[in-house]
């Protein structure tokens with residue numbers, strides 16, 4: 001079996017949320033994990049743990065930070081210092097804890113919409129106010145709209161949660177756009193949480209540039225949060241990194257959020273992450289080729305078979321943000337496809353209340369499964 005060769009019964013037998021949220025007649029294409037395997041070095045690392053029955057308190061001080069530093073340097077030419085890193089269980093926890101550390105209840109946090117839903121919760125569930133900064137579809141791709149905030153800034157804004165590459169639009173911002181973001185954050189004196197979890201999944205023509213790598217000025221106000229879990233398909237192993245772009249940022253965070261409260265990732269997550277980052281690239285290259293083929297097939301098929309649905313070609317991620325407004329479905333497009341196509345997408349309205357006409361499709365699945373998903377959607381639209 002190759003890395004991408006899994007059939008539907010095998011996938012459904014996985015005890016994952018992806019394959020068990022919906023009834024058995026629904027094909028899932030929602031949450032961001034891949035219907036593929038993992039890199040052989042990850043399997044070997046986990047095998048080593050079980051073979052040696054090595055579950056005692058870990059002595060891996062700095063192993064994750066060192067692997068992070070090697071990975072950022074080799075892949076993104078970003079040179080980081082081990083002592084600026086905090087190991088954490090997952091990115092959602094990282095975003096919540098950063099919001100709590102760098103703002104007070106009642107203060108505001110800026111967020112581009114449409115947005116990965118937990119970012120909105122990180123702001124609202126902690127008693128902060130969300131300042132929505134909607135992106136704009138310019139007919140070619142989704143663009144940031146920083147000017148509209150410049151025109152009416154909020155004096156209580158302390159932070160921005162920035163997602164780069166962006167989930168759900170699949171934008172991989174270029175250097176010019178990132179420099180504008182950096183200047184914007186400095187101009188408005190905002191601390192930035194830069195979620196770069198999708199950085200490895202950028203298609204040919206794009207490059208990932210870590211926001212904090214642009215200049216010491218933007219680094220000094222940026223907390224980069226990332227992990228190997230998206231690109232190496234190990235989200236349940238719960239292991240992530242927070243990188244603070246200046247010692248003062250980390251000191252402030254540690255004062256506000258006790259490390260004992262955060263806990264630490266398990267050895268399974270650490271060993272798998274180190275194996276993926278250090279030795280998993282040949283496997284990831286194979287996956288990226290499959291994802292690109294899926295993306296291109298999906299874009300061509302939507303253009304040919306689903307008039308009324310618009311997809312701006314994702315430059316990154318394995319997520320397709322489908323603008324279904326042209327179908328003129330009353331209510332939620334995601335609900336329509338669930339009811340009539342038996343396809344489980346992410347509903348657009350969970351990425352911002354104004355997006356019920358959108359849905360997010362995860363195309364990280366074997367080509368025959370993707371064909372079945374899209375075929376069901378085409379049939380549902382034709383039979384309306």
Ligand SMILES: Cc1ncc(COP(=O)(O)O)c(C=O)c1O
Nearest residue numbers: 032090091092116167195197235
């Ligand atoms: C942009 C983004 N950040 C964070 C996460 C989740 O990360 P974690 O599982 O580490 O909380 C996801 C998962 O889809 C994501 O797309």
